[in-house]
Amino acid sequence: MSDTTRAWHLVSRPSGMPTMNNFELKETALPALEDGWVRVDNEWLSVDPYMRGRMNDTRSYVPPFQLGEPLQGGAVGRVAESRSPDLDVGDTVVHMLGWRETSAGPAQNFTRVPSLPFAVETHQWLGNLGLTGATAYFGLLRVAEAKAGETVFVSAAAGAVGSAVVQIARARGMTVIGSAGGAEKCAWVSELGADAAIDYKAGPIDRQLAETLKRLGRNGIDVYFDNVGGDHLDAAFAAAGQNARFAICGMIEDYNKGSTHAFRYIMRIIAARIAIKGFLYFDYLAELPDFYRDMAGWISGGQVTSRETVREGLESMPEAFLDLFRGANVGKMLVRL
Amino acid sequence: MSDTTRAWHLVSRPSGMPTMNNFELKETALPALEDGWVRVDNEWLSVDPYMRGRMNDTRSYVPPFQLGEPLQGGAVGRVAESRSPDLDVGDTVVHMLGWRETSAGPAQNFTRVPSLPFAVETHQWLGNLGLTGATAYFGLLRVAEAKAGETVFVSAAAGAVGSAVVQIARARGMTVIGSAGGAEKCAWVSELGADAAIDYKAGPIDRQLAETLKRLGRNGIDVYFDNVGGDHLDAAFAAAGQNARFAICGMIEDYNKGSTHAFRYIMRIIAARIAIKGFLYFDYLAELPDFYRDMAGWISGGQVTSRETVREGLESMPEAFLDLFRGANVGKMLVRL
Numbered sequence: 255m256s257d258t259t260r261a262w263h264l265v266s267r268p269s270g271m272p273t274m275n276n277f278e279l280k281e282t283a284l285p286a287l288e289d290g291w292v293r294v295d296n297e298w299l300s301v302d303p304y305m306r307g308r309m310n311d312t313r314s315y316v317p318p319f320q321l322g323e324p325l326q327g328g329a330v331g332r333v334a335e336s337r338s339p340d341l342d343v344g345d346t347v348v349h350m351l352g353w354r355e356t357s358a359g360p361a362q363n364f365t366r367v368p369s370l371p372f373a374v375e376t377h378q379w380l381g382n383l384g385l386t387g388a389t390a391y392f393g394l395l396r397v398a399e400a401k402a403g404e405t406v407f408v409s410a411a412a413g414a415v416g417s418a419v420v421q422i423a424r425a426r427g428m429t430v431i432g433s434a435g436g437a438e439k440c441a442w443v444s445e446l447g448a449d450a451a452i453d454y455k456a457g458p459i460d461r462q463l464a465e466t467l468k469r470l471g472r473n474g475i476d477v478y479f480d481n482v483g484g485d486h487l488d489a490a491f492a493a494a495g496q497n498a499r500f501a502i503c504g505m506i507e508d509y510n511k512g513s514t515h516a517f518r519y520i521m522r523i524i525a526a527r528i529a530i531k532g533f534l535y536f537d538y539l540a541e542l543p544d545f546y547r548d549m550a551g552w553i554s555g556g557q558v559t560s561r562e563t564v565r566e567g568l569e570s571m572p573e574a575f576l577d578l579f580r581g582a583n584v585g586k587m588l589v590r591l
Numbered sequence: 592m593s594d595t596t597r598a599w600h601l602v603s604r605p606s607g608m609p610t611m612n613n614f615e616l617k618e619t620a621l622p623a624l625e626d627g628w629v630r631v632d633n634e635w636l637s638v639d640p641y642m643r644g645r646m647n648d649t650r651s652y653v654p655p656f657q658l659g660e661p662l663q664g665g666a667v668g669r670v671a672e673s674r675s676p677d678l679d680v681g682d683t684v685v686h687m688l689g690w691r692e693t694s695a696g697p698a699q700n701f702t703r704v705p706s707l708p709f710a711v712e713t714h715q716w717l718g719n720l721g722l723t724g725a726t727a728y729f730g731l732l733r734v735a736e737a738k739a740g741e742t743v744f745v746s747a748a749a750g751a752v753g754s755a756v757v758q759i760a761r762a763r764g765m766t767v768i769g770s771a772g773g774a775e776k777c778a779w780v781s782e783l784g785a786d787a788a789i790d791y792k793a794g795p796i797d798r799q800l801a802e803t804l805k806r807l808g809r810n811g812i813d814v815y816f817d818n819v820g821g822d823h824l825d826a827a828f829a830a831a832g833q834n835a836r837f838a839i840c841g842m843i844e845d846y847n848k849g850s851t852h853a854f855r856y857i858m859r860i861i862a863a864r865i866a867i868k869g870f871l872y873f874d875y876l877a878e879l880p881d882f883y884r885d886m887a888g889w890i891s892g893g894q895v896t897s898r899e900t901v902r903e904g905l906e907s908m909p910e911a912f913l914d915l916f917r918g919a920n921v922g923k924m925l926v927r928l
Contacts, residue, residue, distance in 0.1 A: 307858075483857070502860045509858075516851045520820070521644075523839045523869035530867040532860035 259284050261324035261354030262571050268309055271510045271579060276309070277572040282324060284358050293335040293358045294347055300328030300380040301565075301574045301587040302414075303481075306509040327352035330379045333364070341366060348379050355568055355591055368546055372554045381586040382418055382560050383549060385535050389503060390418035391545050392538040393479055395426070397501040397531050400477040402427035405470070407463065407490055410481035411448060412439035414586035415503060419479045420446045421558040431466055431475070433459060433486060435581045442561065442584060460489035460519070467493060474498065474526070483508045484515040491519035491528070500530040510579060561585035596621050598661035598691030599908055605646055608847045608916060613646070614909040619661060621695050630672040630695045631684055637665030637717040638902075638911045638924035639751075640818075643846040664689035667716045670701070678703060685716050692905055692928060705883055709891045718923040719755055719897050720886060722872050726840060727755035728882050729875040730816055732763070734838040734868050739764035741813035744800065744830065746823040748785060749776035751923035752840060756816045757783045758895040768803055768812070770796060770823060772918045779898065779921060797826035797856070804830060811835065811863070820845045821852040828856035828865070837867040847916060898922035 258281050265278045287293055305327055308319045319325055329352030333345045338361035341347065347364040351357035357364075367379050374383060381387060393415075394400050406423045410416040411432025423430045424447035432443040433452040440451035450466045452459065467474065474495025480487055483505025490500060508515075522528065538545075552558035563583040565574040571589050578587055595618050602615045624630055642664055645656045656662055666689030670682045675698035678684065684701040688694035694701075704716050711720060718724060730752075731737050743760045747753040748769025760767045761784035769780040770789040777788035787803045789796065804811065811832025817824055820842025827837060845852075859865065875882075889895035900920040902911040908926050915924055 307862075504861065505858050514853045516853055521842050521845055523867065524841070524871065525644075525869070527869050527871070527874065528867075529869075530860065530865075532862070532864050532866075534861065534864070537864065 257284055258282060259354050259356035260568055262568070263323060264309060264319045264321055264325055267311055267321065268306075268510075272306070272309060272572075272576060274572055274576075277325075279569065282354075284356060287335060287337050287358060288360075290338045290360055291358060292333050292338055292341050292347075292361050292364055293356060294331040294349065294364060295334045295356055296329045296331035296352065296354065296591055298330045298377045298380055299352045299568075299571060299589040299591065300385070301571070301578060301589060302327065302385075303504055303506045303509060303578050305575060306579075325353035326350055328380050328385055329357065330367075330376055330384075331357065336361070346376060346379070348384060353571060370546075370550045372550070377562060377586075377588055377590075378553075378560070380588065381414065381562065382553060382558055383546070386414045386586055387418045387549050387558075388538070388542065388545050389535045390415045390422055390479075391549060392535060392541065393501040393503050393533055394419050394422055394477070396538055396541070397533045398477040398479065398499040400426070400428055400499075403429075404476035405429045405431070405467070405472045405474070405495075406477040406479065407431045407433075407475045407493065408479040408481070409433050409486040410504075410506065411443045411446075411451065412584050413481060414583075416479070416481055417443070417446055417560070417585055418558065420448050421552070424448070425552050425557040428477075429470060429472065431463065431470070433463075433482075439584060446559070454486070459485050460492050463489045463493045477501070479503060480505065482506055488515065488517045488519050491517060491522045494522055494526040494528050496526055498526055498528050500528060502530060502532040506579065563587045565589045567591065594621055595619060596691050596693035597905055599905070600660060601646060601656045601658055601662055604648055604658065605643075605847075609643070609646060609909075609913060611909055611913075614662075616906065619691075621693060624672060624674050624695060625697075627675045627697055628695060629670050629675055629678050629684075629698050629701055630693060631668040631686065631701060632671045632693055633666045633668035633689065633691065633928055635667050635714040635717055636689045636905075636908060636926040636928065637722070638908070638915060638926060639664065639722075640841055640843045640846060640915050642912065643916075662690035663687055665717050665722055666694065667704075667713055667721075668694065673698070683713060683716070685721060690908060707883075707887045709887070714899060714923075714925055714927075715890075715897070717925065718751060718899065719890060719895055720883070723751045723923055724755045724886050724895075725875070725879065725882050726872045727752050727759055727816075728886060729872060729878065730838040730840050730870055731756050731759055731814070733875055733878070734870045735814040735816065735836040737763070737765055737814040737836075740766075742766045742768070742804070742807070742809045742811070742832075743814040743816065744768045744770075744812045744827055745816040745818070746770050747818035747841075747843065748780045748783075748788065749921050750818060751920075753816070753818055754780070754783055754897070754922055755895065757785050758889070761785070762889050762894040765814075766807060766809065768800065768807070770800075770819075776921060783896070791823070796822050797829050800826045800830050814838070816840060817842065819843055825852065825854045825856050828854060828859045831859055831863040831865050833863055835863055835865050837865060839867060839869040843916065900924045902926045904928065
């Protein structure tokens with residue numbers, strides 16, 4: 255046991271795209287373990303686009319990161335010391351005190367992973383069996399209420415959430431169009447089972463989406479799962495069928511620059527009676543048992559698979575985060591400790 | 592009976608703001624009255640912003656107006672000749688064959704107005720008791736599901752639909768903030784019962800809305816009724832409370848120029864879990880009895896009143912339409928024949 259840990263701190267707020275200068279790796283004291291607390295040695299850290307929002311000093315989903323404090327984020331690790339009856343040494347737990355090697359706090363901040371009838375690689379608890387997979391599941395099936403036979407468009411389809419959306423939609427009998435940047439990513443989106451993959455770097459997304467729908471013999475999209483915002487959202491406005499539903503999960507295109515997109519097709523909200531809803535995974539915590547049941551079935555049946563982009567060591571964390579905005583990841587971006 | 596009527600025709604499609612050159616008043620033959628048809632002498636013509644959309648040759652709510660054909664729109668008149676058992680000579684009917692003096696067609700295209708337990712001025716069937724009032728009613732109460740105690744923001748609050756929204760919201764016990772252009776219109780919005788009226792010409796709407804909420808002791812808006820789009824919609828994104836609902840009725844700011852607005856606050860869709868829904872009055876025809884019951888009660892009780900901007904004579908119709916986009920109307924814009 256050490257009395258300190260190494261943790262990434264936010265030392266200045268980024269304006270626009272973050273740089274390495276906003277981050278500093280510091281040795282920091284671990285609080286003494288109080289009654290009911292545990293200490294967890296982290297094995298994997300989650301690297302997610304939404305973290306960018308918490309780096310601003312504005313109201314967002316969750317409170318902003320504090321300057322001079324360790325950053326936070328999803329992590330999975332093993333209980334190394336426990337002063338709680340609820341968790342035992344050796345338990346695998348997921349939690350939100352990432353960006354550091356060792357985390358400590360009240361046991362209720364750490365969730366023991368459920369036992370499943372098949373072997374689960376530890377990092378999966380941050381991916382398809384974690385916040386990523388649950389975000390895809392709740393956004394597609396609860397927020398957008400996507401149904402078998404419908405046509406789903408999902409942006410960033412080679413990303414962590416997007417690739418889960420593609421596979422869940424296919425498992426539930428939907429037609430899926432995914433967009434991704436570049437031929438390699440698009441090939442993977444097709445491998446995942448998408449009926450069509452659009453390379454948004456190859457031409458205007460609105461025109462490509464319209465052509466794809468025509469080729470598939472579809473009049474419009476029923477559901478749009480938005481990870482991107484900007485021109486993808488505008489293309490979805492243009493392509494929306496009657497009573498289309500949009501689940502707004504993220505707008506990575508706008509995280510660093512703010513939205514500067516002029517929506518040419520936004521007025522179709524009225525014509526097509528589009529319903530748009532923003533959501534967060536946290537809104538559906540009560541339905542996690544449904545998610546685990548369905549997702550475990552799909553994973554064990556091979557219907558939902560994953561790829562990861564893995565960086566090694568705590569030192570690589572900020573660079574891995576910056577790479578999200580350069581489109582450097584295929585599937586889930588992770589740091590292995 | 593005449594065999595011809597005078598009707599405004601669309602002779603060219605406007606690009607951007609329409610001009611008088613797009614319209615031509617022509618003598619046109621009335622079709623011979625077939626079995627089941629009626630002929631109606633129009634008394635009032637409705638002048639509405641949504642008509643702009645039908646002047647484009649693109650898919651919109653309803654099919655585009657055809658070049659060289661008479662324009663269409665809401666109208667109320669009296670049956671002058673009937674070859675239908677469903678309508679009698681002298682019946683007051685509302686219909687969508689406006690922009691002309693006399694209309695003829697199958698009786699099912701003309702709706703006899705319901706009888707109410709108080710005197711109704713004929714033009715009210717185009718206003719608070721017509722498409723205008725029903726749009727306000729369904730948008731506020733059905734689409735946005737606004738409830739007593741909630742805070743409602745409505746743009747173009749001195750317009751036909753907006754002024755109805757203000758009064759319905761007050762009748763149902765909501766706090767109402769309305770925006771309008773200029774001190775005179777704002778004074779009327781306050782007279783209608785709005786808790787606050789914002790003059791959008793007096794400063795940035797987002798800042799004014801934030802200040803107004805603070806003054807009223809409210810943290811955010813629960814409902815936004817959008818008639819405007821653009822910077823008003825963006826201000827509503829900024830001011831939205833958790834689980835706010837936006838009913839998108841119109842985007843008059845964008846009808847002529849297309850949306851060139853960069854939404855600075857659109858990402859709050861996620862943070863505040865905003866639900867946005869486009870709608871048209873036609874979606875709720877089955878619930879018209881609810882509307883007539885409630886609206887008749889409010890009108891007879893003095894809770895919902897109206898003002899009209901009236902232009903005289905068929906000749907004035909296109910200019911009245913163009914004036915909508917100059918903000919020249921207070922309340923409903925009408926042409927009296």
